[in-house]
Amino acid sequence: MTEPSPPSLEAISSCVAGYDPHDLPVAQAREFIRQMVPHVAGVEMLALRSALGRVLARDVVSAIDVPPQDNAAMDGYALRGQDLAEQGETVLRVVGSGLAGQAFAGRAAPGECVRIMTGAVIPEGLDTVVPQELVRREGDRIAIAAGVARVGDNRRRAGEDLARSETALAAGRLLRPADLGLLASLGMPEVPVLRRLRVAFFSTGNELRSVGEALGPGCVYDSNRYTLWGMLHRLGVEVLDLGVVADDPAALESAFLDAAANADVVITSGGVSVGEADHTKAVMSRLGEVLFWRIAIRPGRPMAIGRIRSGARQAVLFGLPGNPVAVMVTFYALVRDALLAMSGARPEALPLARAFCTAPIRKRPGRTEYQRGVVAQADDGRLQVSTTGAQGSGILRSMSQANALIVLGHDQGDVAAGEVVSVLLFEGLT
Numbered sequence: 133m134t135e136p137s138p139p140s141l142e143a144i145s146s147c148v149a150g151y152d153p154h155d156l157p158v159a160q161a162r163e164f165i166r167q168m169v170p171h172v173a174g175v176e177m178l179a180l181r182s183a184l185g186r187v188l189a190r191d192v193v194s195a196i197d198v199p200p201q202d203n204a205a206m207d208g209y210a211l212r213g214q215d216l217a218e219q220g221e222t223v224l225r226v227v228g229s230g231l232a233g234q235a236f237a238g239r240a241a242p243g244e245c246v247r248i249m250t251g252a253v254i255p256e257g258l259d260t261v262v263p264q265e266l267v268r269r270e271g272d273r274i275a276i277a278a279g280v281a282r283v284g285d286n287r288r289r290a291g292e293d294l295a296r297s298e299t300a301l302a303a304g305r306l307l308r309p310a311d312l313g314l315l316a317s318l319g320m321p322e323v324p325v326l327r328r329l330r331v332a333f334f335s336t337g338n339e340l341r342s343v344g345e346a347l348g349p350g351c352v353y354d355s356n357r358y359t360l361w362g363m364l365h366r367l368g369v370e371v372l373d374l375g376v377v378a379d380d381p382a383a384l385e386s387a388f389l390d391a392a393a394n395a396d397v398v399i400t401s402g403g404v405s406v407g408e409a410d411h412t413k414a415v416m417s418r419l420g421e422v423l424f425w426r427i428a429i430r431p432g433r434p435m436a437i438g439r440i441r442s443g444a445r446q447a448v449l450f451g452l453p454g455n456p457v458a459v460m461v462t463f464y465a466l467v468r469d470a471l472l473a474m475s476g477a478r479p480e481a482l483p484l485a486r487a488f489c490t491a492p493i494r495k496r497p498g499r500t501e502y503q504r505g506v507v508a509q510a511d512d513g514r515l516q517v518s519t520t521g522a523q524g525s526g527i528l529r530s531m532s533q534a535n536a537l538i539v540l541g542h543d544q545g546d547v548a549a550g551e552v553v554s555v556l557l558f559e560g561l562t
């Protein structure tokens with residue numbers, strides 16, 4: 133059997149309404165990429181802790197009730213709700229006690245109750261737990277005032293967290309700390325996850341020097357491999373750093389072939405604009421099916437997208453612009469979700485918060501802008517945002533100082549002080 137060949141880039145572009153490679157709105161670029169990227173196959177079983185940040189390969193269905201039995205939510209006394217008097221005091225005899233992991237073995241008759249601790253199984257026939265703070269104890273009796281307890285209080289039901297046969301987590305879930313705990317609560321020592329996506333990356337440009345090297349005249353240090361490494365690492369993909377590649381056709385070709393032979397995705401930075409010195413675009417085109425877009429985005433206008441072949445293998449290519457902020461913005465706006473989808477994860481839209489601007493922002497309609505912002509809580513409790521200052525796409529400091537991206541939509545014009553905008557917060561709890 134042969135694998136069906138993926139649709140050509142031309143076929144995909146004809147399916148994306150409003151596709152214009154010379155001025156491509158971000159939404160259309162994202163839709164194109166969504167249709168283009170294949171998904172990894174291959175499942176491995178991992179010990180629970182090793183599965184953090186990995187993609188669940190199959191639905192996990194609970195084989196047990198969690199909790200397995202009705203149990204107490206408070207330290208106090210388990211009783212029959214029916215015994216609670218509507219008026220006056222209810223007086224009950226204490227006939228034993230139940231601890232978590234050591235249930236009360238006897239039976240409590242009407243008019244009797246059992247001392248119980250949080251997590252202990254509620255004895256048969258009893259249905260209500262009254263916290264000890266609400267009870268007056270005298271010898272082997274307790275007295276409860278009318279109205280302080282109702283039938284069913286503080287009873288945690290069997291299966292109320294997860295019922296047997298219920299889907300606990302669906303395939304495609306990117307496993308977070310709570311998920312590891314949930315799987316552990318089902319007693320699962322191992323979990324099936326998809327293999328990690330392999331992403332190779334390198335920087336192009338003769339002016340680039342690696343950290344630790346001396347800077348010659350006209351040279352700059354290569355920062356893109358560090359931001360890219362960080363963003364990829366956080367996504368949980370396997371990263372393959374192929375270094376800095378000189379702007380030389382043979383060196384570029386060998387780097388692309390190496391990358392495509394060993395990875396599912398190749399990400400480069402630099403050499404995708406209109407400059408004369410660059411061989412990058414020519415080599416990309418020779419080795420695969422590659423489009424050179426001009427996206428209606430700022431920063432990050434030029435970008436190469438396509439597929440590169442190495443023998444029988446084919447890798448998806450993202451040729452990001454060289455400017456350091458453009459690399460990060462295009463990664464978050466266009467590449468991140470694609471890598472998650474390729475990894476088999478169900479895409480979850482990044483949460484956009486709303487904040488008011490402390491100062492006006494200039495914005496031209498007809499492109500999506502991602503300005504670097506600092507979000508803080510204003511005195512009235514609302515979120516406010518201000519830009520980090522100069523927004524040039526070579527000013528990486530703006531990204532480092534920011535704690536959010538201010539996302540100004542395609543049709544948005546100038547923003548007035550006090551106007552509310554969308555912000556993409558960098559840090560979350562997950």
Ligand SMILES: Nc1nc2c(c(=O)[nH]1)N[C@H]1C(S)=C(S)[C@@H](COP(=O)(O)OP(=O)(O)OC[C@H]3O[C@@H](n4cnc5c(N)ncnc54)[C@H](O)[C@@H]3O)O[C@H]1N2
Pocket residue numbers: 335336337339340352353354355356357401402403404405406407410431432433434452453454455456458525526
């Ligand atoms: N005439 C035009 N010039 C430019 C255009 C345009 O449309 N017409 N677009 C500009 C935009 S927007 C961008 S973005 C850049 C993208 O150019 P390239 O992708 O070809 O990138 P380079 O020219 O190689 O580099 C741009 C800039 O970034 C620095 N750089 C590159 N790689 C790294 C790295 N790994 N670490 C740190 N800095 C890096 C490089 O030194 C350049 O300064 O083109 C504009 N020009």
Ligand code: MOO
Pocket residue numbers: 429430431432433434453455457458525526
């Ligand atoms: O699109 Mo470029 O990234 O602004 O400099």
